[in-house]
Amino acid sequence: MSKDVSAAAAAKPEKLVAVKGMNDILPPDSARWEWLEDKVRQLMARYAYRNMRTPIVEPTPLFVRGLGEVTDIVEKEMYSFEDRLNGERLTLRPEATAGVVRAVVEHSMLYEGGKRLYYMGPMFRHERPQRGRYRQFHQIGAEALGFGGPEVDAELILLANALWKDIGLANVRLELNSLGQPEERKAHRAALIAYFEQNIDQLDEEARRRLHANPLRILDTKNPAMQALVNAAPRLIDFLGAESLAHFDAVKAILDANGVAWTVNPRLVRGMDYYNLTVFEFITEQLGSQGTICGGGRYDYLIEQIGGKPAPAVGWALGVERVLELVKEQGAQVPALVPDAYAVIPSRSALPTAIRVLEQLRAAGVQVQMHGAPTASEGMGSMKSQFKKADGSGAQYALVFGDDELARGTVTVKSLRDGAGGAQVEQPLAQVADWAATLQSNR
Numbered sequence: 001m002s003k004d005v006s007a008a009a010a011a012k013p014e015k016l017v018a019v020k021g022m023n024d025i026l027p028p029d030s031a032r033w034e035w036l037e038d039k040v041r042q043l044m045a046r047y048a049y050r051n052m053r054t055p056i057v058e059p060t061p062l063f064v065r066g067l068g069e070v071t072d073i074v075e076k077e078m079y080s081f082e083d084r085l086n087g088e089r090l091t092l093r094p095e096a097t098a099g100v101v102r103a104v105v106e107h108s109m110l111y112e113g114g115k116r117l118y119y120m121g122p123m124f125r126h127e128r129p130q131r132g133r134y135r136q137f138h139q140i141g142a143e144a145l146g147f148g149g150p151e152v153d154a155e156l157i158l159l160a161n162a163l164w165k166d167i168g169l170a171n172v173r174l175e176l177n178s179l180g181q182p183e184e185r186k187a188h189r190a191a192l193i194a195y196f197e198q199n200i201d202q203l204d205e206e207a208r209r210r211l212h213a214n215p216l217r218i219l220d221t222k223n224p225a226m227q228a229l230v231n232a233a234p235r236l237i238d239f240l241g242a243e244s245l246a247h248f249d250a251v252k253a254i255l256d257a258n259g260v261a262w263t264v265n266p267r268l269v270r271g272m273d274y275y276n277l278t279v280f281e282f283i284t285e286q287l288g289s290q291g292t293i294c295g296g297g298r299y300d301y302l303i304e305q306i307g308g309k310p311a312p313a314v315g316w317a318l319g320v321e322r323v324l325e326l327v328k329e330q331g332a333q334v335p336a337l338v339p340d341a342y343a344v345i346p347s348r349s350a351l352p353t354a355i356r357v358l359e360q361l362r363a364a365g366v367q368v369q370m371h372g373a374p375t376a377s378e379g380m381g382s383m384k385s386q387f388k389k390a391d392g393s394g395a396q397y398a399l400v401f402g403d404d405e406l407a408r409g410t411v412t413v414k415s416l417r418d419g420a421g422g423a424q425v426e427q428p429l430a431q432v433a434d435w436a437a438t439l440q441s442n443r
Helices: 003-010 030-046 060-067 072-077 096-108 150-166 184-196 206-208 215-220 222-230 242-258 320-330 348-363 383-392 403-407 429-441
Strands: 056-058 079-082 091-092 115-124 136-145 175-180 276-283 292-298 313-319 342-344 369-371 397-400 411-413 424-428
Touching: 030 115, 030 136, 030 320, 056 060, 056 096, 056 206, 056 222, 060 072, 060 091, 060 096, 072 115, 072 136, 072 313, 096 115, 096 313, 096 342, 136 150, 136 369, 150 242, 150 292, 150 403, 175 242, 184 215, 242 292, 276 313, 292 320, 313 320, 313 429, 320 369, 342 348, 348 369, 348 429, 403 411, 411 429
Parallel strands: 342 369, 342 397
Antiparallel strands: 056 091, 079 091, 115 136, 136 313, 175 276, 276 292, 292 313, 397 411, 411 424
């Protein structure tokens, strides 16, 4: 073997780490994610929303057409690439609504009437990572397609509001606005351009670039020097006709009837071009600049824009990382994911019987963690070390499969949460299902 080859073989492989802004979600933190997802599934079932799963990779034109070319997402943030086999332009989804609509159109899902759908999953945007804002982030969203009435706008807001109650969040405020219809927005757009042209010396570079392409987005500027100018700009709500105002008033009336507090924010706009009429955001003051935890609204023209027959739609999406950060910030109670029991197995000879009993318990719904040896050549470890691991697992009970117990056809059930002298009893192996039933009934 040459010297160069032997040196290469001895070299330590480079340590690989996750891509910046794309985070691992590890136990025990992953239990909080599972808890939230379970709460969402239960809530969606109560409102008769059904789960939908779309690909992470979509054709790039879907987002260019759906979101609008002059948006930050399309211009700066999308992870796009060309398929090496066929040259197709592809993009990691930066949001899910366009993909949901694409699937609904492709599979003619509205042929028999409207659909209520929800999704969960990762999205991707090339942004500067910061608290609550990552390059791979996760959203949960609800979409109601094929329904044009204000009652469904309100239903979706009530759905999100119910989630905050279910997960114990407080001090989340609701802001509303109406973007009206295209003709009303067109008139407002012209007034907005004229206003900003008269004050062009006060616009920053980004606002000047957007002035004729997407002036509505100037209203969403974070530049403190432009706030007074933006606050004095023409308001879209003043350009709304009777039908748009009636739609907005109906949404507010339903929220009032259900005791949901709201405020109208005339500067509330959406980052995507497909929105019309009702738009809304749920906001907290506890997460700093990333205070919007959920946002959405009506998008009656997106389905046609993506190639389907014209149909109304409305929906929202929440940021999972932000919601969980707020849960943590407010100290909401998240149940710890711990096993019911930990199996202490002093010798390898006990393994066949012990594992048979553990499988019976698991089949009966008991969550059991089995002790394992560090290496194949070592023993199972001392009783003391196993009990230490049992206690560290958070389990309520230790199940001791000692040689003496197995000789008597029993297992010792020892409580780990009653102090150092926790109560213990011997349970016949043949009656282990009875113990499992008792444990389940006491949950």
